[in-house]
Amino acid sequence: MASNSRRQSRILSFQVLFEAEQHGKTNAEVLNLRLNESNLNEEARTFVTELVNGVADSKTRIDSVLERHAPAFPLNEMAAVDRNVLSLAIYELLFDNHESPFRVIINEAIEIAKGYGSESSGRFVNGVLASVAIEASNVS
Numbered sequence: 001m002a003s004n005s006r007r008q009s010r011i012l013s014f015q016v017l018f019e020a021e022q023h024g025k026t027n028a029e030v031l032n033l034r035l036n037e038s039n040l041n042e043e044a045r046t047f048v049t050e051l052v053n054g055v056a057d058s059k060t061r062i063d064s065v066l067e068r069h070a071p072a073f074p075l076n077e078m079a080a081v082d083r084n085v086l087s088l089a090i091y092e093l094l095f096d097n098h099e100s101p102f103r104v105i106i107n108e109a110i111e112i113a114k115g116y117g118s119e120s121s122g123r124f125v126n127g128v129l130a131s132v133a134i135e136a137s138n139v140s
Contacts, residue, residue, distance in 0.1 A: 031049065054095060
């Protein structure tokens, strides 16, 4: 899949997770709506679906990683954009089997955070994901 398609897939996955959380809808509801509105090819659509479902299926483990790597920011107080960007990236870094390079996952998460979050979101996401990546590489 072209890198641009993967980037668009990650952005759409973030949007689905964020919108579902903010509007009290299920991921499936928002996912179906957003995929129908998108112009992504079938491979990219499959990637979006896998990411959204993977984050949902791994929520407890992702939350545990977030709590460990951002202890000063309780999950319920963390900005929704930051929490959703981090959840998506942590899923890809630790639980996804597509094995994208860590640097790519982290850079794209930072760009999404900068585009949708506060002025400090990019730095915060970078710091948390760098810590997660270091721990993951030490475990491997």
